[in-house]
Amino acid sequence: MQALTEIRWHGRGGQGAVTAAKMVAEVALGQKKYFQAFPEYGPERSGAPIVAFTRISDEPIQIYCGIENPQIVVVLDPTLLSIVDVTKGAPEDAIVLVNSDLPPAKLRAKYHIEGHRLFSIAATRIATETIGRPIPNTPMVGALTRIAGLFPLASVVDFLRADFGKKFPPKVVEGNIEAITRSYEEVQGE
Amino acid sequence: MTTEQATILAVTGNEAVAEAMRQVNPDVVAAYPITPQTEIVQIYAQFVADGKVDTEFITAESEHSAMSAAIGSAAAGARTMTATSSQGFALMWELLFVAASYRLPIVMANVNRALSGPINIHCDHSDSMGGRDCGWIQLYGENHQEAYDNHVMAVRIAEHADVRLPVMTMIDGYVISGAIGPMESLTDAQVQEFVGPYRPIHPMLDSKHPVTVGPFDGLHGFYMEHKATQQQAMERASRVIDEIAAEYAELSGRRYGLIDAYRTEDAEVAIVVVGSTAGTTRMIVDKLRAKGVRAGCVRVRAFRPFPAAEYAEAIGHCKVVGVMDRSDSFGAQGGQVFLEVRSALYDCDPRPQVLPFIYGLGGRDIFPANIEQAFTVLRDAAKRKTKTTVERRYLNLREE
The missing domain is CATH 3.40.50.970 (Thiamin diphosphate (ThDP)-binding fold, Pyr/PP domains)
Incomplete structure (x- = not known):
């Protein structure tokens, strides 16, 4: 089970955290990996804090409980940093990826984040500029693809063309691809 | 599709x-x-x-x-x-x-x-x-x-x-x-x-x-x-x-039995569980086995008909069996699966002690640590010279 990666997503209802958690699982399927994605079900209110989980593994995944010790934490809304303990249970070397215009050092200072490997990406701004809507989920997947190294960027782009291509007009698909590619390039570490 | x-x-x-x-x-x-x-x-x-x-x-x-x-x-x-x-x-x-x-x-x-x-x-x-x-x-x-x-x-x-x-x-x-x-x-x-x-x-x-x-x-x-x-x-x-x-x-290529027994052949302690929690239980069985504990697990697949003989065959030789129910039968000696499994093992000689656990009611999550706690109860019971008490033990119940 050492090849198991556990990701915990923190967002607000309407930001697409659950969709992102599932997208990562579906990209993993294309990479012949085992996968699992699920939200922590609760009242589905727009704007309320929500949590979702993704597991990716080279072996079949047998456990279904919530993720207590995530190797990767993805925060889709920086305002959650002051109201939710997003790094609860995360080991010291966990990756923490936050949607923010601030570089990691300033983010640390502003929200008093200690430890972990902090990354930031201006996902809402990128989404607005590329997709035309401030939904940060696909840019966050682009940034995650870069820093987690779970699968190549091309596999995410291929998935978007195939899956989003069935549901959305080409303009939306290309906008999402641009969002993911830009985030992949622009994500900042320390 | x-x-x-x-x-x-x-x-x-x-x-x-x-x-x-x-x-x-x-x-x-x-x-x-x-x-x-x-x-x-x-x-x-x-x-x-x-x-x-x-x-x-x-x-x-x-x-x-x-x-x-x-x-x-x-x-x-x-x-x-x-x-x-x-x-x-x-x-x-x-x-x-x-x-x-x-x-x-x-x-x-x-x-x-x-x-x-x-x-x-x-x-x-x-x-x-x-x-x-x-x-x-x-x-x-x-x-x-x-x-x-x-x-x-x-x-x-x-x-x-x-x-x-x-x-x-x-x-x-x-x-x-x-x-x-x-x-x-x-x-x-x-x-x-x-x-x-x-x-x-x-x-x-x-x-x-x-x-x-x-x-x-x-x-x-x-x-x-x-x-x-x-x-x-x-x-x-x-x-x-x-x-x-x-x-x-x-x-x-996928073979399903009436029960799904895992590492029970020489098990001294075993847990019986239903549904998605079985994988977590098998994971803990592997962890305990790596430490030399003879642990096993049975997943309930057919509950009606209840294949009693298969349970006796798989875990009848255990010293202690824990049964995890994700539902309760209030006023009975334990949950529905417990009552059934205990009855299935009654004619085994010697007979394992069977202990009831309740977990996961209303979606309460069940973590690997909770299953380890259940196994700890079973292992303690297996070491005792006298029978352990058989009250329900709740897993991941709030203490406060």
Whole structure:
């Protein structure tokens, strides 16, 4: 089970955290990996804090409980940093990826984040500029693809063309691809 | 979603069930929506609307009506399915007994959810465990794959001439029903060949051979003999479930038993568990085995019929067995699975001590540490010279 990666997503209802958690699982399927994605079900209110989980593994995944010790934490809304303990249970070397215009050092200072490997990406701004809507989920997947190294960027782009291509007009698909590619390039570490 | 090749899909547990239903293509589906099952019949309604199936889809005004329509449909001679959860299952209650006693091979997916109150939409097994005596065959699945596989096999089990009983297949609400996971499907042609054409027995629409279904059968009738034949059918069902599982294994490569025993051969302590928590339990078994603890686990697959002899064979030699119930039978000595397993092990000599655990009610999460705690109780009990107390032990219960 050492090849198991556990990701915990923190967002607000309407930001697409659950969709992102599932997208990562579906990209993993294309990479012949085992996968699992699920939200922590609760009242589905727009704007309320929500949590979702993704597991990716080279072996079949047998456990279904919530993720207590995530190797990767993805925060889709920086305002959650002051109201939710997003790094609860995360080991010291966990990756923490936050949607923010601030570089990691300033983010640390502003929200008093200690430890972990902090990354930031201006996902809402990128989404607005590329997709035309401030939904940060696909840019966050682009940034995650870069820093987690779970699968190549091309596999995410291929998935978007195939899956989003069935549901959305080409303009939306290309906008999402641009969002993911830009985030992949622009994500900042320390 | 037409599958010409066997292929691995990323699906929710509900999508896995709906896909099995699409490939079986039953004559009639009668249903009413209820969380967390709604997705199944919603997807199925879309299949109907898109012309992907030939099914007559009946949108009932309640689960009581949905099961009534399913009974009418099955009695008329149609291959019939439905799906439900929780309060919907409870509202079907009186009709569940009718479906079984009329020997109608209806197949129903029950997505396990807690019963009110307090109001709760999350997973536990109170709904179907409460319905264990209604005369339906009960198969509990662990994951997405089994959600699909059980539903395909259920058709054959229900319709088998030696059985002719309705079958309900269970998956854990949300944990499986709403989560995305991998599921390898058969091709449409493979499923069609496996289930074969439906051959109803004494259908009401066969006007050349008129029959009466559901008449009064009172004091000087055959009510009691009727009930004895239901039990005989249930006894035969064990063999049929196993035979069909063997046939399905040739097709799919996946072999399911009446129970799913893991590392029990030389086990000193073992846990019996139902549904999606089995994987976590096996993980802890492996962890304990690595430390030299002789631990094992059994997952309940068929709960009705209950394969008592298989439990005696698998874990009768253990010193202590813990049974984890995700539902309770208030005032009894433990949950429904505990009562059954303890009874199954009663005639073993020497007899293991069997301890009841309650977990996961109303969707309370169950973590690896909780299962380790249960094993610690079992290991302590195994070391003692005297019997351990047998009160319920709750896992992940709030202390404050």
